[in-house]
Every structure is written in C-alpha cells, then in structure tokens.
Amino acid sequence: MSLARMEVYEEEFRHLESSLRRLRLDANAKAVFLIDRNGQHIAAAGDTDQFDSTSLASLTAGNVAATDGLAKLIGEREFSVLFHEGQRDHIHISIVARRAILLVIFDERSSLGLVRLRVKRASSEMDRVFEQMDQKAEMGFQGEAEPSPFSEITDEDIDALFSE
Amino acid sequence: MTFINYAAREINCKIVYYGPGLGGKTTNLQYIYHKTAPERKGKMISLATEADRTLFFDFLPLDLGTIRGFNTRFHLYTVPGQVFYDASRRLILKGVDGVVFVADSQPERMEANVESIRNLESNLRDHGFDLVTMPLALQFNKRDINGAVPSDEMYRMLNYKREPTFEAVATDGLGVFDTLKSVAKQVLVELRKK
Ligand SMILES: Nc1nc2c(ncn2[C@@H]2O[C@H](COP(=O)(O)OP(=O)(O)O)[C@@H](O)[C@H]2O)c(=O)[nH]1
Numbered sequence A: 001m002s003l004a005r006m007e008v009y010e011e012e013f014r015h016l017e018s019s020l021r022r023l024r025l026d027a028n029a030k031a032v033f034l035i036d037r038n039g040q041h042i043a044a045a046g047d048t049d050q051f052d053s054t055s056l057a058s059l060t061a062g063n064v065a066a067t068d069g070l071a072k073l074i075g076e077r078e079f080s081v082l083f084h085e086g087q088r089d090h091i092h093i094s095i096v097a098r099r100a101i102l103l104v105i106f107d108e109r110s111s112l113g114l115v116r117l118r119v120k121r122a123s124s125e126m127d128r129v130f131e132q133m134d135q136k137a138e139m140g141f142q143g144e145a146e147p148s149p150f151s152e153i154t155d156e157d158i159d160a161l162f163s164e
Numbered sequence B: 001m002t003f004i005n006y007a008a009r010e011i012n013c014k015i016v017y018y019g020p021g022l023g024g025k026t027t028n029l030q031y032i033y034h035k036t037a038p039e040r041k042g043k044m045i046s047l048a049t050e051a052d053r054t055l056f057f058d059f060l061p062l063d064l065g066t067i068r069g070f071n072t073r074f075h076l077y078t079v080p081g082q083v084f085y086d087a088s089r090r091l092i093l094k095g096v097d098g099v100v101f102v103a104d105s106q107p108e109r110m111e112a113n114v115e116s117i118r119n120l121e122s123n124l125r126d127h128g129f130d131l132v133t134m135p136l137a138l139q140f141n142k143r144d145i146n147g148a149v150p151s152d153e154m155y156r157m158l159n160y161k162r163e164p165t166f167e168a169v170a171t172d173g174l175g176v177f178d179t180l181k182s183v184a185k186q187v188l189v190e191l192r193k194k
C-alpha cells in the first residue's frame, strides 16, 4: 500500500459491505460506517440516509486523530475504542486494520455490550479483507480486467472538470 | 491520500489550506461554498471558537464532476493558524494530496508567512511527505489593503519551488477559484504518474 493512495476494488468492497450489513443486523444498530483515517467514507450499511455520511466521516476522523494525539501525550499508544453516549443515540468508534475506522450508531434497541461483542467479530473479518487489498496493491493489481483509467488522463479531461 | 473506489467509481482527494492565522483560509472556503451549486457541494463544517477563529478545522466537500467515468471529489480543509495550535495543524495534514498556502499581504505579517511555510515543511515531513514533491499553490491574499507588500517582493520571500502563484482578495472572491483549480489540476496530474 503506497502512502499516497488507497484503492478499493469491487471484490473487497462487496466483502466489506457484507461484513457491515451483518454487523448492523447482529448488533441491532441503526447504521454502521467504515471510514478511512484521513476522513473519507468507504462503505456503510443500515439507515444511512438519515445521516450525512461525508460530514460524519470527516468529523469521526478528526475525533480519532485528536484522541490519538491525546493518547500519545499521556504515553499511551492509542485508545482503541471511543464511546459517545447521547440521550437517544450512541456512537461506538473503533479502529480496523490500523487504517480504517468503524463507526456504529445505535439506540436503546441495542446495548454497548452487544455492540462491542459484534464489532470484534466484524473487525477480524474486515482485517482479512484489508490484508487482501494490500496483497493486490503490492502485486500491482490494476482493477478487474480494466487498465488503470488514470494513466490516460489528458489535460483536456482535467480542464473539462473546471469548464463550468 | 487519494482514495480510489473502483466499486463506487469515485476518486477522493484531500486539499489543505495552510498559512498564518487570519490570513484568509476560512474566507477562501466560505467563498467557494457560496459560489458552488448545491448539488456539487456538501455541508461546510467549521470547528471554530466563539470568536470565529478556527479551532480544529473547516471542512468543505466538493464534487467536481466525472473524469474517465469516475466521480471526482475534493475534500477541502483549513488548519487553525495560530502558532499554539500546532498539534491540531499537524493532524489535518494526515493524508494530504495538495496544499494551498494562503499568505497575508500585510507588511506586519511577512514574518508570520515565512514562519508558517517552515512549519508546513516540517509538519509534512512528520507525515513522511516532502513539500518539494507535494502539489502546491501559493496565494497572496488581501491584495486590496493599503500598503500591501508588492507581489514580487512577497514572491522572493515565500516562493518555495516556483509553484503557481495567485493574487487574491478572498473576501471578494478574486483569485479564489484560480488557486483551487491550480492545486486540483496538479493533484489529478499526479494520479496519472503512479
Ligand atoms: N481586506 C481583506 N480582508 C480579508 C481578506 N480575506 C480575508 N479577510 C479578513 O481577514 C480576517 C481573517 O480571515 P479568516 O478567513 O478567518 O482567516 P484564517 O485564520 O486564515 O482562516 C477576516 O476578518 C476576513 O474577513 C481579503 O482578501 N482582504
């Protein structure tokens, strides 16, 4: 995995999505989101329409980054789990495969204990998917039978983006 | 870090607006927000103090349209400029793809400009990035004020590697989109290389 790029292909994306869907059901959660640590939304499951996933991703990553900074200040490597308790809805945040963030939104139909338990299983599933992604990246995998669409980007393509 | 999702056919890139406090970084984002069609932008988030100073970051997601069938998204962030917020500033550079440096044209802010570029260089290095190879646009903002330092003088002080440079009045929008386009283009050209 290069520092400058993360690529998610069809196959891994489907696996991640299905892990998220199962987690959402097993944990009885409202919605679950997978976010990369730099603040980009990767995938989600559940009642995602009622949430602004782009804003969620950016704020969650900011939250995790700030908490990491706090951990280092007091000499901890990291705080592995964050939990925010609201009046109705609660948020459980954990790290997956060191580079992604799993966000679970739940209410009184679930519980912290249940969410914790289910997150553990889903995390180890997703760890494996990320490993597979790394292997593909190392082998220079260029997408399912399609050449990288970006090596061919022309100046005209780029200018066209800004034409309006 | 450019995030390419082949399944959703999306490219996501992260641009950070950097520079000394009160130079106009937040104003750049506000202008872009106001001038962008609703279907092309997400919510702008500002984590600010009560006095409207950026505390952690501003965030604006933009949709630039499609390129080779991929939906192209840019996430714009600003950093807090005050010297004592260095820890937060460093966090925001995580995974950056391109930087806009917003310099303040007021004579009394030249030292702060120079100091901030050095700070950018060193904070990037902490993340394993090199400003020499990072897509970069330099903006001389507040060209409207009386006694603004002449652009060529600012260029001599602040130019890092002959990066594209723009004069701006962010409050009126002058130069704001030109600066953004310049850095966005550089980021997309990088995609072609790898
Ligand atoms: N005269 C003038 N004022 C500006 C310009 N751009 C920003 N400002 C003002 O400078 C102050 C600080 O701007 P802000 O965007 O909050 O700076 P930041 O700390 O870099 O985010 C605000 O009062 C702005 O209205 C400009 O081009 N000309």
Ligand SMILES: [Mg+2]
Residues within 6 Å of the ligand: B025, B026, B027, B053, B054, B078, B079, B080, B081
């Ligand atoms: Mg600001």
